[in-house]
Each structure stands twice: as C-alpha cells, then as structure tokens.
Amino acid sequence: MHAIRSTAATAAPLPICTHASAFNADWVQGELRGTRRKLAAGQPLYRAGQPLRAVYVVHVGCIKSSLASSDGRERVTGFHLRGDLLGLDSIGMPMHAGDAFALEDSEIWEIVLADLMAGAARNPELQAALTASMSAQLRCERQWMLSVGTLPAEQRVATLLLDLGLRLQALGFSATHFVLRMTRADIGSFLNLQLETVTRAMTTLRERGLIDVSRREIRILDSSALRALVGTTH
Amino acid sequence: MHAIRSTAATAAPLPICTHASAFNADWVQGELRGTRRKLAAGQPLYRAGQPLRAVYVVHVGCIKSSLASSDGRERVTGFHLRGDLLGLDSIGMPMHAGDAFALEDSEIWEIVLADLMAGAARNPELQAALTASMSAQLRCERQWMLSVGTLPAEQRVATLLLDLGLRLQALGFSATHFVLRMTRADIGSFLNLQLETVTRAMTTLRERGLIDVSRREIRILDSSALRALVGTTH
DNA sequence: CGTATTTTTGACTTGACTCAAAGCAGGTGG
DNA sequence: CCACCTGCTTTGAGTCAAGTCAAAAATACG
Numbered sequence: 001m002h003a004i005r006s007t008a009a010t011a012a013p014l015p016i017c018t019h020a021s022a023f024n025a026d027w028v029q030g031e032l033r034g035t036r037r038k039l040a041a042g043q044p045l046y047r048a049g050q051p052l053r054a055v056y057v058v059h060v061g062c063i064k065s066s067l068a069s070s071d072g073r074e075r076v077t078g079f080h081l082r083g084d085l086l087g088l089d090s091i092g093m094p095m096h097a098g099d100a101f102a103l104e105d106s107e108i109w110e111i112v113l114a115d116l117m118a119g120a121a122r123n124p125e126l127q128a129a130l131t132a133s134m135s136a137q138l139r140c141e142r143q144w145m146l147s148v149g150t151l152p153a154e155q156r157v158a159t160l161l162l163d164l165g166l167r168l169q170a171l172g173f174s175a176t177h178f179v180l181r182m183t184r185a186d187i188g189s190f191l192n193l194q195l196e197t198v199t200r201a202m203t204t205l206r207e208r209g210l211i212d213v214s215r216r217e218i219r220i221l222d223s224s225a226l227r228a229l230v231g232t233t234h
Numbered sequence: 235m236h237a238i239r240s241t242a243a244t245a246a247p248l249p250i251c252t253h254a255s256a257f258n259a260d261w262v263q264g265e266l267r268g269t270r271r272k273l274a275a276g277q278p279l280y281r282a283g284q285p286l287r288a289v290y291v292v293h294v295g296c297i298k299s300s301l302a303s304s305d306g307r308e309r310v311t312g313f314h315l316r317g318d319l320l321g322l323d324s325i326g327m328p329m330h331a332g333d334a335f336a337l338e339d340s341e342i343w344e345i346v347l348a349d350l351m352a353g354a355a356r357n358p359e360l361q362a363a364l365t366a367s368m369s370a371q372l373r374c375e376r377q378w379m380l381s382v383g384t385l386p387a388e389q390r391v392a393t394l395l396l397d398l399g400l401r402l403q404a405l406g407f408s409a410t411h412f413v414l415r416m417t418r419a420d421i422g423s424f425l426n427l428q429l430e431t432v433t434r435a436m437t438t439l440r441e442r443g444l445i446d447v448s449r450r451e452i453r454i455l456d457s458s459a460l461r462a463l464v465g466t467t468h
Numbered sequence: 469c470g471t472a473t474t475t476t477t478g479a480c481t482t483g484a485c486t487c488a489a490a491g492c493a494g495g496t497g498g
Numbered sequence: 499c500c501a502c503c504t505g506c507t508t509t510g511a512g513t514c515a516a517g518t519c520a521a522a523a524a525t526a527c528g
Contacts, residue, residue: 067376071465073384077376089373092366097373120365121358128351132326134368139323139331141375142301142311149382149426150307153516184475192383194517199476215475215525231305387484418507428485433508449493449507 061106
C-alpha cells in the first residue's frame, strides 16, 4: 500500500478514523524479542482455527484480516500497515478467530504470546501500551461500523481513501498519491458493498474531479472536497 | 431486559455471538473497590466528550451504548446486561468516545480507572482478565459486523433475539421468553435497519410460527428453526 | 502469446427505505 | 374514572440505492 514517497504533505489532520496504533513498534526491539517473518503476496499469516501462539506487528507491506462464518459468509475486517498489531482479538482463545493474508510481499514481527504477557506483567508501561492499543482498535472498528452503516456507497469509498491517505502520511508516504494493494472485492467486503459498486463509486468521484483512478493507482485531487463530502449527511 | 425467570432451559448452547464477558464481576468485590451507582430509565451513564474517570460494570438492568458523528449520524453499538463491562473503548483517551444510557432502572458498579490500572499492575490475573475481556469485545463486535453486513433483515433480527436469549439464559433467566427493554428504533440502529423494517421482520417471523411478539414481549417458539435460519446463506 | 484475474460498464431487479397514517399502551391531570 | 396526550408500534404504498447478472476491456502472468 505505498510505493510513492511523499514530499508534499496535505492539509490538516482530520478526525477520520486512523488506525492510531498506539502500540509503538519500539517495544519489539526493547522489552520484547520479536522474530522476523517474511510473507509473499497472497500467503496467509494465520488462518482461522490455527492454534494461537503469537501476535504480529506489520513491519513492511500490507495485510488484510477477515472473518468468515461456517456457512461461507465472509467480511474483510481491516487493512493493516506498518506498525499495526494483529491477533489481539484472539487473546484468551485457544485459536485464531479469523484469517490474515499478505496483500503484497511483507515482513512481520512475531511476538510469542507468553513473552508478551510476561513482559506486560513485568513492565507497567508496556502493559499500558497494550491496553491502549486494544482500546484504540475498539474505537477504530466502531468508527467504521458507524461510517459503513450510515454513509452511502460513494462516501464510504471516499472515507476509505482518506483514511488510507492519512495512515500512509503518518508513515512518511504521500497522503494523496498511492497504490491500493487490495482488490475491489476486498474493498467492497470491508465497506459492505459489491465490487461493482466500489468501481462505480470511484468512477463517480473521478468524474467529479475529486480523485484520479487508474486501476490500483489513486491520486487525491481535492482532499478538502472529499473531506467535506464524508462529513455531510446524505 | 428480563422479568421472566426461567425453569425451562433450551437446547444446546450455540456459536451465536454471546457477550462472553470474561471479566468476572468477582473482581469488583475482591481486588477492586467499586462504588455503586443507580440510574433511572433514560438516564445517561456517560456522554461523549465527558472526561473519562472510570469504567463500569452493569449489575442490574440494561444499558445501551451508542456512537455519534459530528454531523448527526448515530448508531447503537451494543446492549449491555449484568456483568458486561463498559468504557473500555475509551482507555487512553481523555474523554468518552460515545454515549451510554440506561434502558430501564439500573444499578452500575463504577471502577475508577486509576484503581483498575493499579490493580492490573499489581495482580497479573486481573491483568489477564482485563485483556481477555477487551479481546472478547473485539471478537464480539466483529461477529456482529459480519452478521449485520451479510444477513438480510429478517435474519439479523432473528440473530439478535437468539443472542439476547442466550445471554439472559447465562444470567439465569429464560432464553425463550423475555421482554425487550429497547425500542424498535434502537434495535434498528444496532442492526443497521429502519425501525419499520425491524417491525416487519418480527411480523414475518411470527407469521412463520417461529416467535410470538406482542410489542416488547418476545417468546421464542421454535428456537432450532430460528437457529437454522440464521446459519443459512440466503 | 494465450490464459486467468481484475476492472469496468450496462441493463435489469429487488430488499430495504421513505413517507404517511392508523392503532395502542401508558401516563397525567382534570 | 375518563379524556387526552405522547411516544411507540404496526401496516400500507411507492421509490430508490445498491445488488445481480452479463459481457467486454484491460492487465498480469506463466
């Protein structure tokens, strides 16, 4: 989800839902000993039902997480960039509740659960960071629940593009020019839309001059208009 | 959300999304010192923007939590019964992110945040219980995200009724005969439906002989058929 | 270079929304 | 005790945003 390094920073940060990862990756180098793991595009980081051994911090690349029901219904639950923590949703369970796949070649830091818990017991600051990270995840997902539930298709897509832009910017990339690593189907699943609807929404945004789209490549042309769009009822 | 004590327990427990509160209320009597607080129906437990001082455990009654955007869009994020923990989603923030209102006369245990954090730092078991509770909340909300996103109206309503039944059963009440404490509008907001659609879904379920509805009073007549309904794609 | 995957566009259908109105319970005050 | 609110629920009729189905276009890949 990046590829284009930024020089031009965009307007002011906005109350769009950012993944506010709170859990600073510094922990992985200090208090905690994480083991590196490389994943090729399309490879699973973990699958639902696999025994839960560790949590993961994205270091390079992009991971999508998803949840499926026994009868085949499925939804993407998130797209995760550098610094994001995965697997916290399965703590206290014997196995993973959902799936996680690499959307591009990625590098992950794996933190054995026992180590994490022991570290938290030893170091109150790490403990606080962990709690804050889970709390932030709860807030972030609720925010998406609100957006997905109350906004029409076009504004949902706009919200996602702005969110990705902000998160990439926080990582030192351009907020206005980036390459999507996920398919239209993935986006649709996340936003609760059909892939055709995602395409049409992007086409409309382009026709209005708000963005430029060419397959996976996105350029945000008028970010203030985009932000005005999503902050508006109807 | 109760009123009817149960003698007849229903069939086997099912993998419907239960609030698996993990955080045993025993902590509030032992390690932690909670102060009691009574709330009349309709009163707020907290409002968005209020300074965050404590987390809350429902002891008696029913609380609805919700999240609103600046431009007036709003969604109910959950209905909370005895033993459920509220406020964990705002840890690490200076103020509450959402609202919480009593749906009936309720009693709440308030746990001052500083006490909770200090207790967790002192007692690894409490620490683990807290982490497990937040993890369970993440799982639970994702499960609802899946159901709300992939099921048609009628099946969403059925899922909610089964979920409430299971949770009430876990508290010693009837799983098949209970009184809703929330309005159709609340249910609709939670399930991402209009209140009229909720009504129509309930009517259909009644016409099929699966439930009996009369305003707020619900009787589940054929719980296995209901469960079969929600576990089926289309 | 052919095959598979993803994206785009069009035409048609539909489940849920919107608007409107009537029915029902509960509470209040005369 | 009844009449009158007021808020909640139910039902109906018409509309629309998004879904479905189908096919072509563009790109990636072995």
